[in-house]
Amino acid sequence: MSRSKVGFPANSLKSINDSQLRANLRSATGAIREKRARVVGEKEDWEKLRRRGEEIRKETLNYLDKYLSQLEFSVERLGGTVHWAGDAREANEIILSLIRSHGENEVIKVKSLTTDEIAMNDFLSENGVTAYETDLAELIVQLAHDKPSHILVPAIHMNRSEIKELFEKTIAKGRRLSDNPVELAETSRLYLRQKFLSTKIAVSGVNFAVADTGTLCVVESEGNGRMCLTLPKVLISVMGIEKVLPRLDDLSVFLELLPRSSTGERMNPYTSLWSGVHDGDGPEEFHLVILDNGRSKVLADPVGRQALRCIRCSACLNVCPVYERSGGHSYDSVYPGPIGAILSPQLFGNESSLSLPWASSLCGACYEVCPVRINIPQVLVHLREKVIAEGHKSSVENASFMLLAGLFKSPPAFGALLRLVAKARRPLNRLSLSGFLPGYLGKWGASRDLPELPSEAFRTWSKRHG
Amino acid sequence: MAKDTGSPVVESRREILGRIRRALLAKVGFEGLQSSGVATPGAPGTPEPRFAKGGSGPADRLMEVLLDYKATVSVTEPARLSRVLAEVVEHQGIKSVVIPQGLNQDWCRKIKGVDIITDDGKLSIAELSTIDGVITGCSCAIAETGTLVLSGLADEGRRAITLLPDFHFCVVRSSAIIRSVGELFTRVEVSRPVTLISGPSATSDIELRRVEGVHGPRNLFVVIVS
Numbered sequence: 001m002s003r004s005k006v007g008f009p010a011n012s013l014k015s016i017n018d019s020q021l022r023a024n025l026r027s028a029t030g031a032i033r034e035k036r037a038r039v040v041g042e043k044e045d046w047e048k049l050r051r052r053g054e055e056i057r058k059e060t061l062n063y064l065d066k067y068l069s070q071l072e073f074s075v076e077r078l079g080g081t082v083h084w085a086g087d088a089r090e091a092n093e094i095i096l097s098l099i100r101s102h103g104e105n106e107v108i109k110v111k112s113l114t115t116d117e118i119a120m121n122d123f124l125s126e127n128g129v130t131a132y133e134t135d136l137a138e139l140i141v142q143l144a145h146d147k148p149s150h151i152l153v154p155a156i157h158m159n160r161s162e163i164k165e166l167f168e169k170t171i172a173k174g175r176r177l178s179d180n181p182v183e184l185a186e187t188s189r190l191y192l193r194q195k196f197l198s199t200k201i202a203v204s205g206v207n208f209a210v211a212d213t214g215t216l217c218v219v220e221s222e223g224n225g226r227m228c229l230t231l232p233k234v235l236i237s238v239m240g241i242e243k244v245l246p247r248l249d250d251l252s253v254f255l256e257l258l259p260r261s262s263t264g265e266r267m268n269p270y271t272s273l274w275s276g277v278h279d280g281d282g283p284e285e286f287h288l289v290i291l292d293n294g295r296s297k298v299l300a301d302p303v304g305r306q307a308l309r310c311i312r313c314s315a316c317l318n319v320c321p322v323y324e325r326s327g328g329h330s331y332d333s334v335y336p337g338p339i340g341a342i343l344s345p346q347l348f349g350n351e352s353s354l355s356l357p358w359a360s361s362l363c364g365a366c367y368e369v370c371p372v373r374i375n376i377p378q379v380l381v382h383l384r385e386k387v388i389a390e391g392h393k394s395s396v397e398n399a400s401f402m403l404l405a406g407l408f409k410s411p412p413a414f415g416a417l418l419r420l421v422a423k424a425r426r427p428l429n430r431l432s433l434s435g436f437l438p439g440y441l442g443k444w445g446a447s448r449d450l451p452e453l454p455s456e457a458f459r460t461w462s463k464r465h466g
Numbered sequence: 467m468a469k470d471t472g473s474p475v476v477e478s479r480r481e482i483l484g485r486i487r488r489a490l491l492a493k494v495g496f497e498g499l500q501s502s503g504v505a506t507p508g509a510p511g512t513p514e515p516r517f518a519k520g521g522s523g524p525a526d527r528l529m530e531v532l533l534d535y536k537a538t539v540s541v542t543e544p545a546r547l548s549r550v551l552a553e554v555v556e557h558q559g560i561k562s563v564v565i566p567q568g569l570n571q572d573w574c575r576k577i578k579g580v581d582i583i584t585d586d587g588k589l590s591i592a593e594l595s596t597i598d599g600v601i602t603g604c605s606c607a608i609a610e611t612g613t614l615v616l617s618g619l620a621d622e623g624r625r626a627i628t629l630l631p632d633f634h635f636c637v638v639r640s641s642a643i644i645r646s647v648g649e650l651f652t653r654v655e656v657s658r659p660v661t662l663i664s665g666p667s668a669t670s671d672i673e674l675r676r677v678e679g680v681h682g683p684r685n686l687f688v689v690i691v692s
Contacts, residue, residue, distance in 0.1 A: 024673070027673065028673055028674045063490075064490065065483050065486045065487050065490070068486070069483065084479040084482050086478045090478060134681075136669050136671040136672070136680065137671035140671070155671060155672075160672050160673055163672055181672040181675055181677045182677050182679075185669055185679065186679075197592060197595060213656050215656045221669055221670065221680075222667050222668070222671075222680035222681050222682070223629065223667035223682025223683075224680070224681045226629050226682055227681055227682075230626055230629055230659075231591055231626065231629075241482065248656065249651055251651070252648050252649075252650050252651055253648075255647050255662075256647045263670055265664075266610065266611040266612065266664070267611035267613050267647075267662070269663065269666070269668050269682070270661065270662065270663060270664075271662035272659070272660075273659065273660040273661075273662075278618070281618060281624040281625055281626075281658065282625060282626075296489050297485075299486060299489040299490065300488070
C-alpha cells in the first residue's frame with residue numbers, strides 16, 4: 001500500500017483545513033512554549049540536568065532486567081503485589097480479574113497513557129465495568145466520546161465554549177453554564193466528588209517507579225490523582241517496563257525536568273509517592289502491573305531504543321511545527337507528535353503508524369527541548385530506512401532515488417545532467433511558475449514553489465573562474 | 467502472588483525478562499554502561515545555584531514562589547505563631563478544622579470559634595469531607611519550587627486529612643527550608659507516603675490557562691516561622 005493513502009498524510013489533510021482546530025492548537029502550544037522557555041531559563045544548570053536525565057535513563061535501559069527484578073522485590077516486600085503482562089490483552093485481563101475478585105463494577109481512574117495504550121476502558125466496559133476518568137481533560141474527552149489529542153492536555157483540540165456546550169449536554173444537564181474555565185472546573189469538581197468518596201477501586205498509571213525503595217510516583221495538578229491514590233481500598237497501577245528508575249536520588253532529577261518541560265511550571269501542584277501498602281494511610285491493597293506490549297522489541301534496536309527514555313512530558317509536541325498544524329488526531333495513536341512518530345511505529349508497527357516517520361520536517365526542535373535528550377530526528381531517519389528496507393516502499397520513489405544515485409556516482413553523467421537542465425531552463429521555469437508539476441511530483445508541488453533555475457550551474461561557473 | 471511454577475503469571479514474568487535480556491545481549495552499546503560522571507545538579511555538595519531574582523535567601527524565595535502559585539503566606543516568629551495562626555484561620559469564616567494527632571497543641575490554643583477535631587485515624591472519608599480545614603506542619607519546604615513536603619510525620623498526619631478539607635494551613639519552620647529539589651531525599655524518608663504540594667490544586671486543561679482550585683484544597687495558607 002502506498003504510504004500516502006493511509007495514515008498521517010490522509011489524516012492530516014482533514015485537520016489542516018479545520019481552522020477552529022488550528023486556532024485552538026496555535027494558541028495553546030504558543031502559550032505553553034512561552035511558559036516552558038521561561039522556567040527552563042531560570043535553571044542555570046538545565047543542560048546538566050538534561051545530561052544527567054539522559055544518563056540515568058540510559059543506565060536504566062542497559063540494565064532493565066536487573067532494575068525490574070529489584071523493583072518487584074522492593075514492592076512485594078512492602079506489601080504490594082506485582083503482576084507481569086506481556087501484552088495489552090494480558091494486562092486487561094489481570095486488571096479485570098482484580099476488579100471482579102472484589103465484586104466491583106466501577107473504578108475511578110487517574111489519567112494514564114499506558115491504560116489508553118491498552119484500551120483498558122473499552123475492555124472493561126465490554127465486560128461490564130465502568131471506568132470513570134477523573135482528570136478534567138480526560139473527562140472532557142470521555143464525555144465527548146472523542147480521543148485524546150495531546151499527551152498532557154488530551155482536550156487541547158477543544159476550546160472553552162465547546163467544553164461548556166459539552167458539559168451542558170452531559171454532567172450539567174439542564175443547567176446554563178458560562179464558558180469561564182473556573183466555572184467549568186467547578187462543575188467537574190462537583191460531579192466527581194461523590195465518585196471519589198464512594199468508589200472502592202482506582203486504576204492509575206505511573207510516572208516513575210524507584211527500584212531500590214519500591215517507591216511509585218504520580219505527578220499531577222488537580223488533586224484527582226491524590227483522591228484516587230488515597231481514598232479507595234484497592235489501587236491498581238499500570239506501568240510500562242521502561243518507567244523504572246534505579247535509585248531514589250534519581251527521582252529528584254526527574255522531578256526537576258518533568259514539570260518544567262511539561263506544563264512549564266517550576267513544580268506541578270501535586271506529586272504523590274508511595275511504597276507498597278502503608279498501614280492506616282491509603283489503600284489496603286496495592287497491585288502493580290508491569291507491561292511489556294512491544295517495548296522489549298524496541299529495546300533490541302540500538303538506535304530506536306532511545307525512544308524508551310521518554311518521560312511523557314510532551315515538550316516535543318508543543319514545539320513541533322508539524323504537530324501544531326496537523327493536531328494530535330492525525331497521528332492516529334495514543335502517542336502523537338514527534339515522540340509518537342518514533343514510538344508508535346516501533347511499538348505497534350501497524351500500516352498507519354508506518355507513515356509517521358515521515359510526519360516531520362526534521363527541523364530538530366524536538367531534540368532541543370527533550371529533557372532526556374532523545375535524538376528524535378536521528379530515530380526518524382533510522383525508521384524511514386527501516387520501513388523502506390522492510391518493503392514498504394513506493395516504486396516511483398525508489399526508481400527515482402536509484403536513478404539519482406547513479407547520476408551522483410558518475411561525474412560525467414552528473415555534468416551532462418547539469419548541462420541539460422541549463423538548456424531546458426526556460427520551459428522548466430515556466431512550468432514551476434504555473435504551479436503545475438507532472439505526475440508524481442504534482443502532489444509535492446501542490447504546496448511548494450520550485451526555485452527559479454539559474455542560467456548556469458555552479459560547477460560550470462567555478463570552472464570558468466578557476 | 468503465588469509463585470507456583472507454570473502459572474500464567476510466572477510464565478509472563480519469565481518471558482518478559484527473557485525478552486529484555488535477549489534484546490540487551492544482542493546489541494548492548496558500551497555507551498551508557500560507564501558513568502560519564504555528570505553530578506546530579508542541586509544535590510548536596512554541588513555548588514549552590516543562584517536564585518533567579520536577586521540575592522534573596524531561601525525563605526524569601528519560598529514566599530515569592532508560593533505567592534506566584536496564589537497561596538497566602540505569612541511570616542512570623544515562634545512566640546507569635548499561635549496568634550498569627552489564629553488570625554489566619556479565623557479570618558476564613560470556616561467552622562471546623564482537623565489536626566493530626568502529633569500537632570503541637572500550643573499552635574492552636576488561640577483559635578476561637580472554630581471546632582478543632584483531632585484525627586485519631588478513625589474519622590471516615592465521609593466525615594473528613596465535611597470538615598472545612600486542616601492544620602499541619604511539614605517535613606521540609608523547597609524554596610526554588612515553592613513546594614511543601616508532607617511525609618506522614620506525627621504533625622502531618624495521614625494523606626486524607628490534607629486532601630478532603632478545602633482549606634490547608636501549613637506551618638513551615640525556616641530551618642526546614644531547603645534550596646532545591648536535589649536535596650529532597652536527604653531530608654525526607656519514603657517509608658511513609660510522601661506528598662509534594664506546590665500551591666493549591668490547579669488545572670490547565672482548558673486552553674492551557676491555569677485555574678486554581680479543582681479537587682484538592684482550593685485554598686493554601688503557609689505560615690513561615692523564622
